[in-house]
Amino acid sequence: MEKSIDLASIKMLNKAAAENINTAWQRFDQQQPQCGFGLLGICCRNCNMGPCRIDPFGGEPQAGVCGANADTIAARNLLRMIAAGASAHSDHGRDIVETLHAVARGGSSDYQIKDQNKLQALASELGIPWEGRSPEDVAGDLADMALDEFGCRKNTLAFLQRAPQKRQDIWAKLGINPRGIDREVVESLHRTHMGVDADYVSLILHGLRTSLSDGWGGSMWATEFSDILFGTPQPIKGMSNLGVLKEDQVNIVVHGHEPTLSDIIVYAAREPELLEKARAAGAQGINICGMCCTGNEILMRHGVPVAGNFLQQELALITGAVEAMVVDVQCIMPSLSQVAACYHTKLVTTSPKARIAGSEYVPFDEHHALQTARDIISIAIDNYPRRRPEKVQIPAETMEYMAGFSAEAIIAALGGTLDPLLGAVKDGAIRGIVGIVGCNNPKIQQDNGHVTLTKKLIANNILVVQTGCAAIACAKAGLLRPEAATLAGPGLRPVCEALGIPPVLHMGSCVDISRILVVASALANALSVDIPDLPLAAAAPEWMSEKAVSIGAYAVGSGIFTVLGTVPPVLGSKNLTALLTEGANGVVGAAFAVEENPEAAGDLIIKHIEGKRQSLGLA
């Protein structure tokens, strides 16, 4: 079996093999077989009496030195994964909040408030007066409010009120409504410290609380403020896959997660002085391409070409045509500096939080954003003459996408209200809505999990919304084009064709899963039901990161059935596995399922959606 269903990836893997360069796939093979205790979640390194392991086959030992059994150890490990994932999203959120704060309070002139409508709408929603005030003044109050939510003394988060009342009541009853964005992750680390929380149910409940502080807190602030600063996405077209790299231009790939630097690089690359400098270096222009979620941020707002998803980051460099790969935070493989060293490529790190040996470090801060962007582009231009043509091979594969489906854009596409969508769901033309999100993982043939599941669901009249690397996979497979409506079932197809939209809606980066929560809540509120009553589901067919664990947890905590395509490290505890896959239904109205085969995952989801329709009395 090929390692990817993407021909561009396969071509670059062949080039890598010919040039004796290792990628994640070879390193994955070298890791086989992977540690069974790790795979099952039953090793504990939380104190120095250990490390301890539990015999998964019932023999001795059944407890660590402190007495923690498999349930405690696996639940503690999962909680730590959730805490790390929530931290990554929420710290990204903090960076965006601080940028808006700097704009509002006069510290940064390089960014503006681009979407005043959204600023006003958010201020009204959160009870901040805006009439007769300057946008900066209002933004300042909003940013102060958001900053307060990180270390919160109010013991609640503002956006929880967006959830249906029934959902809020369940959270309150369980005592899992998040009290502060930073607080819950700190408490997670406290609880998992040696000798604190040993009850797996209690640990997992706090895991839900921590993840909710991400989905309805850090991530949601990141999305809302990114829209205010960089514009709320509207439907837009662009190109995807490695073929977007240009043989005769200075290629800069921006990779990572945050929009602050990438957005201003897109802006700076249009400056005449830099274009002239590029021409003087012998290039026809400056080609900015995205990768992973930084790519998603700028494609959603500017239609910037996206070179690929997570497992293509090394492959982009292997084209030999990248002058600079500019990275910020998250999902950046440390291997990039070694792969870059095989070519003329410069790896430019920009965040003090994410340094990589062998890279060129150009620290970015929002107060000197434009100058930093210019400096970075200049590094790439200066590097262009060092490109070695004999090492350049850009695969021809490209595919058009239509993206930009923020919640606001979806409502606008529907004519200003969710009613047409509700109507289509009610009359059964659309059976339900499924969010497919998450990463690539060499445990799954690249993109096959995303694309196979997506195709199956749209063929069965299920509208698919996506973010992250899942969306890039489907962009490359052509599923984000309005023409892909021909692959949709007879109910979904005419809806897409009437609106001119694809059957798969790209909603943004991984923090933008908050947009899916907002849409799910709006649908539930419109029908006066709770989220778990709706014909909805979520899937992460190729997930690998701790952020995905947090996302899965807040999806389930918000009442959305979630199917994972790779096995989470919990099977070493039968009790924990049963809690996550069955017991949670009785607590939060939703649970996890694990299914590695995307066809079978599709069957699970269709069955779930039809069951929910039946309960609602829908045909």
Added chain:
Amino acid sequence: MVVLKEVFVRQERCLGCKSCELACAVAHSRSESLFASLGESPTPRKRIYTDYWQGRNFIINCRHCEEPLCARVCPTQAMSKDPASGKVVQADERCIGCGMCQLACPFGVISRYLESKKTVKCDGCPDREVPACVKACPTQALLYVDSEVLMQGKRQALAQQLLDQGSAV
């Protein structure tokens, strides 16, 4: 002459991770899959042992002796040396679980298995090119080699040591 490979242990490389034990149990489960084997009955059992004694890790496995005492004492002839593979194997259908082999084994690598009422021991993974324990070892503490090759390597290492010390004439 058929060259028979054996599992050799380089004790100094063992980190005590027990990956060999897990892989052994999974290889002898019905599904041969870590995740699927967890719920199986009878419970999959390991046949290799990572032990800890006086501050050191030791991996102890069946040596597949040329004159196996376990086979000599077995009252039902369940245990025998297979001349073709060179392995000491147990015919489960003959084993009555008496444990005589356990008494006789000088290495302590035969276990009584209450669920199946048999004893269990290393079968050398007859259906695998490389035994599961060797494949699982992340530090190559376990080697699957022809004993002559291993001995030759040891002789060469000794020769090199003598050269380095200047004691070779």
